[in-house]
Amino acid sequence: MAQLVCIDIDGTLMDTSNSEHFYIPQDNINTIQKALKKGIHVCISTGRMRNSAIKVAEQAGIQNEYLICYNGAMICHGNETIFESEINKEQLEKINKIIKENNIYAQFYIRDEYFVERKIDLTESYEKKIGIKAQEIGENVFHLNKVTKILSIAHSKDEKIKWMQLFTDIDGIVVTESQSTFIEITRNDATKGHAVKTLAQILNINLKNLMAIGDAMNDIPMLDVAGYPVVMGQAEDRVKEGRLVTDRCENSGVAKAIQKYCFNETSH
Incomplete structure (x- = not known):
């Protein structure tokens, strides 16, 4: 048992x-x-x-x-x-390049805080769900160090699938799905x-x-x-x-x- x-x-x-x-x-x-x-x-x-x-x-x-x-x-x-486990600097640079070039909505997590470039409708629904407010920090979000996880929230399943494919060639990370439009990125350990x-x-x-x-x-x-x-x-x-x-x-x-x-x- x-x-x-x-x-x-x-x-x-x-x-x-x-x-x-x-x-x-x-x-x-x-x-x-x-x-x-x-x-x-x-x-x-x-x-x-x-x-x-x-x-x-x-x-x-x-x-x-x-x-x-x-x-x-x-x-x-x-x-x-x-x-x-934390996503390293080289991996972050590659992930951030994809996010910026494709206008992908993403949340960056460090310990007990998470950060966004700007809040959108998806931010509000997520904040309500987990009971923790995001910190809106503009371009500084792309200069964070020691990021534990990155969560991308798409507006549709088709958009999620499209975005997931963009991250798959980055070495040393895991790209997976949780909820229907959530993409979760962590180190491969x-x-x-x-x-x-x-x-x-x-x-x-x-x-x-x-x-x-x-x-x-x-x-x-x-x-x-x-x-x-x-x-x-x-x-x-x-x-x-x-x-x-x-x-x-x-x-x-x-x-x-x-x-x-x-x-x-x-x-x-």
Whole structure:
């Protein structure tokens, strides 16, 4: 049975399908608390920044557990940073050149802050979602150092696909998708797969006893290394293929997966 459970936030632990109301189903919270009492480790593994992810962890009652942020570019435990990866200067220069030449909207993350050249309609909706305001700094955004992650938000799926292709030839970075129009860029040692393997090693837990639960393409690296790779019911077929499938997010799919693969129970 699973001894370590690593859970994505958006569309997995938390229902974010309604732009006016984000919530964690109560069954998810209750089941996570039950797992903790049984000695099972439960960890959030998200593309979100640390201070946003901590707020969600507190709602779920797992703020004292490990926390994987920025798609694996940061692993934290309380106030301690266990691992951190940053996009280097050469990579940033290449990424910034593409962003400027193609007028791509991008957000640049450093620790617990994120920066934009200018705010647009997409900025406001994103700020509301994560509860953290962006800092608008104009051209200075292209002179930042030690960037942990870059998030590009497109206006459509077609635009996202077009933009993703522009970044694929840059060495040493990972370009992946999270939500339908989100492009996430980190160093290639910063994936959820790398992070959950590191965490399993820290906790001395075999990967066959690791359960990863997610719903998007950026979750695939952790799903691929987990003994129990669980995908949410509403996820795209390309994410579900060859993996375990639980119920939809709004139907407490996380709780049902934990009940089945940690407690050997089937919910009714």
